Amino acid sequence: MASPSSSTGPSSTGTQAGRPAGGLRCAVCGGESRQPPFRPGPPEQAPDLDLRPGEPLRGTMARWLQQCPHCSYAAPDIGRAHPAAAEAVAAAPFRALITETSHPLLARRFLAWAHVLEETGALHAAAEATLHAAWVADDMNRPDLAASWRLEAVALWRSGPPLDAEQTVRVIDALRRAEAWEDAAATVEGLLASQPPEAVAQVTAVERRLVAARDAGRHTMASALPPPARRPHVAQQRIGRRATGEGLWSWLRQIFGRR
Structure with a gap:
């Protein structure tokens, strides 16, 4: 969800832009309010196929x-x-x-x-x-x-x-979860025909089986890309930045670009 409006960073005076001493000033209306800081920790569980992060980050959406x-x-x-x-x-x-x-x-x-x-x-x-x-x-x-x-x-x-292969996987999962079976199946076949990277193809193959079974349930990335024994699941890389809307697309490339 990266955009110019979602970036943050310290200013030269040591306070963040729009953040007066009494609280945070809204960039739209100028009103001030207290906004508790959020610094997400890494998830310990694999994300869903649509990249919803695992716990404990999963439970911090509020x-x-x-x-x-x-x-x-x-x-x-x-x-x-x-x-x-x-x-x-x-x-x-x-x-x-x-x-x-x-x-x-x-x-x-x-x-x-x-x-x-x-x-x-x-x-x-x-x-x-x-x-x-x-x-x-x-x-x-x-x-x-x-x-x-x-x-x-x-x-x-x-x-x-235009969507790249990694983004198309998320489209497929959204269509499957919404029970848009024909669209999901067509999108799966279109993506596989494009000869995507190996990891993308693995996830797409899982989606193909789920669509064929009319399975609209939640499934995790571990079902397609099993986690290694001694490091976090590859789909957890940069998850904290993605949760707050920063660096999403580079994070997605990391997810599917390595094992």
Whole structure:
């Protein structure tokens, strides 16, 4: 979910940009609030096939995004924002989204971030945030919402720049989990026909078997890429940066580029 609005870093004065002494200043509305810092630790379990991280990082989703209590802007760091974010936050679709009480509160936070990303042209990052909302729906036992948001994530991925092999694997998993069987099967065959890297082909072969069995359940990366005995699963590399939306695509390349 990398974007200019999600980057952070210390300023020359020793405080972060947008972070006054009394708290964090929202880059959209200027309101101040206390936002607890989040420094994720490494997961100990293998991630799911859609790269949702394993525990203990898996259970920290409520801390992945900050949200301004004044204007409801949500982002990994609300002290930074794309120049067009304020217009997106003020518009009716955003306001309707954050007040949709039929959706879990945490899911609305990820959807709010996804909406801003989409409106500012970061379509692949918006897909990632929408998938995170689906993960929340999974945890809340809302398969209807989870399936809907996975399909929305797929649409966003496909609306953006051309997908590479690693991203296509995530599209396949989202389609499978949403029970879009024909699309999932066609996407599997298209990816395998492109002769992807070995590790991608291994994961795709697992997805092919699951699609053929009409299995819409959760499966972990260990089922495709067994973890070595003496180091963390390869799919856990750089997982902390990915959880907060930084360095996603380079992290994905690491996942599938080594064993």
